[in-house]
Structure formats: structure tokens, C-alpha cells
Amino acid sequence: xxxNETGIRLAPEPRxxxxxxxxxxxxxxxxATAEAASGAMMHGSVHGVDSHxxxxxxxxxxxxxxxxxxxxxxxxxxxxxxxxxxxDADHGHGARATYAAIDHACxxxxxxxxxxxxxxxxxxxxxxxxxxxxxxNRGMLALTVCNSDSFVRLHDGASRFxxxxxxxxxxxxxxxxxxxxxxxxxxxxxNRVLLYRSLDQELPEGIASDHEGVDTTDPHAVEMLAxxxxxxxFKGAGLGGxxxxxxxxxxxxxxxxxxxxxxxxxxxxxxxxxxxxxxxxPDAFAGAELVRAGMxxxxxxxxxxxxxxxxxxxxxxxxxxxxxxxxxxEGIPIDPDTVQAMRALAxxxxxxxxx
Amino acid sequence: xxxNETGIRLAPEPRxxxxxxxxxxxxxxxxATAEAASGAMMHGSVHGVDSHxxxxxxxxxxxxxxxxxxxxxxxxxxxxxxxxxxxDADHGHGARATYAAIDHACxxxxxxxxxxxxxxxxxxxxxxxxxxxxxxNRGMLALTVCNSDSFVRLHDGASRFxxxxxxxxxxxxxxxxxxxxxxxxxxxxxNRVLLYRSLDQELPEGIASDHEGVDTTDPHAVEMLAxxxxxxxFKGAGLGGxxxxxxxxxxxxxxxxxxxxxxxxxxxxxxxxxxxxxxxxPDAFAGAELVRAGMxxxxxxxxxxxxxxxxxxxxxxxxxxxxxxxxxxEGIPIDPDTVQAMRALAxxxxxxxxx
Numbered sequence: 001x002x003x004n005e006t007g008i009r010l011a012p013e014p015r016x017x018x019x020x021x022x023x024x025x026x027x028x029x030x031x032a033t034a035e036a037a038s039g040a041m042m043h044g045s046v047h048g049v050d051s052h053x054x055x056x057x058x059x060x061x062x063x064x065x066x067x068x069x070x071x072x073x074x075x076x077x078x079x080x081x082x083x084x085x086x087x088d089a090d091h092g093h094g095a096r097a098t099y100a101a102i103d104h105a106c107x108x109x110x111x112x113x114x115x116x117x118x119x120x121x122x123x124x125x126x127x128x129x130x131x132x133x134x135x136x137n138r139g140m141l142a143l144t145v146c147n148s149d150s151f152v153r154l155h156d157g158a159s160r161f162x163x164x165x166x167x168x169x170x171x172x173x174x175x176x177x178x179x180x181x182x183x184x185x186x187x188x189x190x191n192r193v194l195l196y197r198s199l200d201q202e203l204p205e206g207i208a209s210d211h212e213g214v215d216t217t218d219p220h221a222v223e224m225l226a227x228x229x230x231x232x233x234f235k236g237a238g239l240g241g242x243x244x245x246x247x248x249x250x251x252x253x254x255x256x257x258x259x260x261x262x263x264x265x266x267x268x269x270x271x272x273x274x275x276x277x278x279x280x281x282p283d284a285f286a287g288a289e290l291v292r293a294g295m296x297x298x299x300x301x302x303x304x305x306x307x308x309x310x311x312x313x314x315x316x317x318x319x320x321x322x323x324x325x326x327x328x329x330e331g332i333p334i335d336p337d338t339v340q341a342m343r344a345l346a347x348x349x350x351x352x353x354x355x
Numbered sequence: 356x357x358x359n360e361t362g363i364r365l366a367p368e369p370r371x372x373x374x375x376x377x378x379x380x381x382x383x384x385x386x387a388t389a390e391a392a393s394g395a396m397m398h399g400s401v402h403g404v405d406s407h408x409x410x411x412x413x414x415x416x417x418x419x420x421x422x423x424x425x426x427x428x429x430x431x432x433x434x435x436x437x438x439x440x441x442x443d444a445d446h447g448h449g450a451r452a453t454y455a456a457i458d459h460a461c462x463x464x465x466x467x468x469x470x471x472x473x474x475x476x477x478x479x480x481x482x483x484x485x486x487x488x489x490x491x492n493r494g495m496l497a498l499t500v501c502n503s504d505s506f507v508r509l510h511d512g513a514s515r516f517x518x519x520x521x522x523x524x525x526x527x528x529x530x531x532x533x534x535x536x537x538x539x540x541x542x543x544x545x546n547r548v549l550l551y552r553s554l555d556q557e558l559p560e561g562i563a564s565d566h567e568g569v570d571t572t573d574p575h576a577v578e579m580l581a582x583x584x585x586x587x588x589f590k591g592a593g594l595g596g597x598x599x600x601x602x603x604x605x606x607x608x609x610x611x612x613x614x615x616x617x618x619x620x621x622x623x624x625x626x627x628x629x630x631x632x633x634x635x636x637p638d639a640f641a642g643a644e645l646v647r648a649g650m651x652x653x654x655x656x657x658x659x660x661x662x663x664x665x666x667x668x669x670x671x672x673x674x675x676x677x678x679x680x681x682x683x684x685e686g687i688p689i690d691p692d693t694v695q696a697m698r699a700l701a702x703x704x705x706x707x708x709x710x
Contacts, residue, residue, distance in 0.1 A: 081469075083467040114471045158660075158663050228590050231581050241534070241653075245653070248653075249647065284434070307512060308511050313509050315596070316593040
């Protein structure tokens, strides 16, 4: 049982992925759901996006058991035009629906040059970058957004409004890994606040607010996050709105203030969430070769650009590839709560823990 | 000759628009160019985006005279697939090219549900919101980006890299005006810095840097802007990259560090800039009616959401509609430098000034 110098359990990637699949199948999901949900969680865990990694396994098991998530959804694609479709996810797992939407969008973009799929009746889809990366690995430029339950105040707002509404964009870079942007439209992830809380440290200014919407640096007082942008938070709030509009308004699904909280207590009602994917084929623009060459030149200039003292200029994704290299070599760290949850799941289903 | 209480000249909208057209025609441009360039400048001036308003008229005249801009461009559209096209702008004015790209994209999106046009051999296009608003007024959701000469440092970077690379998104809101986001991916517009400089006031922290890339609050020392996001500026830099990739990499045009400076001294070489427009037809998703109803509910919730003390929660565009109402009623303020430039142009071409 591997562990690192701080005593954190380390799980090899393939065993961890298989464990997630085995647990989900034991819960009663179909194989497509188990593979998609495991794939999305592993994207998070491999790349260091631990908030959207395998710590979600236990949560998802609860959502399948409670009936919030459909274990064997019957996904229905309605192609509305040459480049567009609506996908009804039948209240299945968000990863199952979003990988399927990316597949359809890639196929349609291969024909029309560009395509979009609006997803209906879906659920939490985890790390947005998992889906844009899947498209980039097929030579496409992709943009994926979703909304989520209210947790971010508006600019000049004093209550929770948008979710952390992520935006991810990826495209092939001509390198092993794509160019990959995956950002919440909040100033910080809530996990960052929880980290400061556990360390009892003051937060940076202007990133979170108390229950009255007043900025606070006390991590224990945080009741909502600020939109990204600080004094210019109307930009972050506008970007959160962009994700909200594509995900919820263009699909007719729930707005963030209307979405049931992820953590329950109701784990039986479907959350009726939307999401949205868009795919562009570089071959329908300057051409795949020229776009790859352009990305190479862009990334070369960017990484060679002068850095601040003691810092390094990185392209979106560069930090993630570094983490992935290390974790694939040394194993994926599993936090103590997740170790405990996985042990309970392994005991219940007669499986071996992956660490 | 109207002026407001501070002695600033005020121009009625129709007269100002006609003056811009007359000057451009007198410079020798074709009518399509004069109308497009005037339309984009008026979008800026009417909505309070004065950096991209009629103060640019004199600059554009110089670019037409110097040969940087083609007065009668022969725009060539190559439709690459059902939903995609490349538009060669023949080194014409960016507004001429981008309005044309929006027209084509709206038409293709009417067929395919979604469409994109990559623009080649274009130039400064002014306010990105002018074009998304033109699409929204035709019932479409649009996204427009462009890149520009380097002026924004990277996150942890110490030199100018991206331009202020704007992103605009608009869609019909079911109200008189669309939902309209139009944001630079820099922390602030450079004009804000110039304002602080003229007032000799300290800048807010973390929005601009000196010639070594070190943060400064001294407006006189500013040599580059920070990306939006403050301590999380990798988000702003990533969004700047998104605009850069669509505008320059997907079109095979110049990266920001390779673009000639807007202000010269070379006013004869074409700038070979790219830009990118994307249009989605709400009818190909949840349907125009449902999307309008969703926007109404979203905007109602947003504007009714609790505000911070003394503040008002606004949707993207709300500030602009307020300014437009006022300026349409009272006239558009023309700054003293622009008054002087317009007088010189009026004298030269035998026209009456519009204020």
C-alpha cells in the first residue's frame, strides 16, 4: 500500500480507474455510465483537479442509490439542423451525457465545420476540461460550459446567484497535450476556501463574501464566492452569465438559483441541469496543419516570454501536464476522507481498495 | 452648438453618424466601408465606449490615406463547409469585414443552426459588441473576438504579450435591448489608465505594470496592463489566449506580438489581422420563444437579486443602455482633442462639424 512522505495513500492510475468502474457497476449502473463517470473523475484526479476527481465517487454512488441519477439512461439525440442537436440525458450521469454530446458534436463538426449540442435533463458533469480534451484528442477545437447551484455573488450583488459555472476550451497544440483552458467563473474554487479554513489562514482580499455579501478574508465566514475580476467583477459575472445562458437558457433547463444543491439532502429528485458543447473543425478554417503550426509558434512565444522574478510563464494546461506526469509515475494521492469512503465501498461490494 | 455644463461639445447622434460617413467618403472610401466604420464608431459613442467611438475617425482617416487600409476592398467569402467560411477582407476596414462576416454567419446559422466565419487580412474592428449586437437584433446568439497588438502581460509574465483581446457575446433578451457582454481580457482598458494619469491619481492595485512587468499604482509608470483576474490572472490570460487562438491561429493571421502598433509610425503597411465570429440560432436549440422566456426570467432574477449597500445589480449591457438613452436625448459628448480633429477634417473637406 503505497503512500507518500506525508502519509497520504497513493493509488496507481489504472487500478484507481478500474475501482471506480467496479464500484459504479456494483451500484447497478450500465457500463457506459460507469466508464464515463470514471473517465471524468480520473481526468480530475490525474491532472490535479481533485475537487472534481475520485473524491466524488462516494457522492455519485449516493446519487445513483437515491434515485437522483438514472443508472441506465436512454440518451435521446434530436438533430435539429445540420450542425445542431439537443441531447436528452434521461437524468443520467453528467459525464455520460457530455461525452456523448462531444461525440455527436465532433461528428457533426466533421460534416458542417462547426457544431453544438445542448444537453437537457443532465446532472453534475465534473471537470469541464475532460470533454474539451476528448474533442481536442480527435483534432477538434471544443468549448464546454455548464451551470450549477448558486454559490457566486453577482458584481455588486449581496447573495448567491450563479454557480461556479465553468468554461473550458481546448484544441490540438501540435504537442502531446492540447491547449486546455478549464476555469470556474468564480474568483477561486470553493476548495481553496476550505483549504484556508483548515489551515486557519486569512484569505486574499476580494475573492469571497460573508452571508450579507460583504467581502471577507475570514475563511470561516465565507458564504459565497466573488466572480473573477476583483474590482472588475462584472467581467466574471458576465462570463458566468455566458455559461448560464448556453447551459440553461438555450436548453430550457434550470437556472442556477433553481438547481437543487449538489450535496442533498434530497438525493432522489433529478436535478434537471443543462450543459452545452460546441466543436469546431480546424480543417474548416485555416486548415489543421496551419492551425497546429500556429499553435506551436504561439506556445513557443508564450513560454519563452520573460517571466517575473522567481515565476514561470505557463500556457493553460501546463501545470496540469506536470501534475499528470508526476501522478502517473508516483500514484494519485487519495485524501483521508476518500480513503475511508473507498474502504467502506470496497467492503460492501467485496472489492479491493486501489491503494 | 450644444455643450454640457463642463463645456464639452455635444453632437446629436444622426448628425455625428452622417459626419463620419461624409468624412470617410471624402477620404475616398466606398459607401459600404463608410457606413460600416461609422456604424461601429457610433456603437461605441452611443453606448459610452468612447475609446472605440468617434475619436477613432481621425485615426482611420490617416490609415486610409496612408494606405494601411484599402478604401474599396473586394471582400471574398470562401464557404468551406455548411456552417463555416473564411472571409478575406482584402485589407479593408475591420468594421466592413466584421459586419459582413456577421451577415454571412447569420445566414449560415439559419440553415445549419450554428455557423462561424474566420476573417483574414482585416484590421482594427473597434467595439466587438457592435457585431454581436447586430446578430442579436436578427434573433441570433453571437460571439465575436479579435486580437490586437501586444499590450497585456501574461500571468507571471514580465512583458507585453496579448493584445487587450476582447470577447463579446450577445443574444436577444425579449426586451428592447439584447443581453450584451463586451469585455477586454485585460484587467482594465488602457483609457482608464490615461484617465488616472490626467488626474494624477493612484491606480487600484494589480491592474497594470511598469516596463519590467512589476505591478505599479503609478499611472505615469504604466507600460503594460495585467490580465483580468488579479491573483488568478491565469484566467484572464487564458481568455486572452482564447480570443488570440480563434482570431489569429484559426485564421492563419498575425499573433499579437507580430501585429504592427495601431498608432503607427507605419501607416502604409496592412496589419494583417484576423478576427472571428460565431452565430447560433436559438430556434435550433430550445426554440426562440423558450429562449426569450428564459432570458426574461434570468434577467428578472438577476436584476431583483439583493445588491450591496449603495450599489445596483446590473446585467451586462444595462449600463450601456442607460448611457445610450441619455446620449440620444442630450447628445454625444465629444472630447476636446476630437473636436479639434473634426474641425480640421471639416475644414479640409468643406463639411460642417456635427456639434
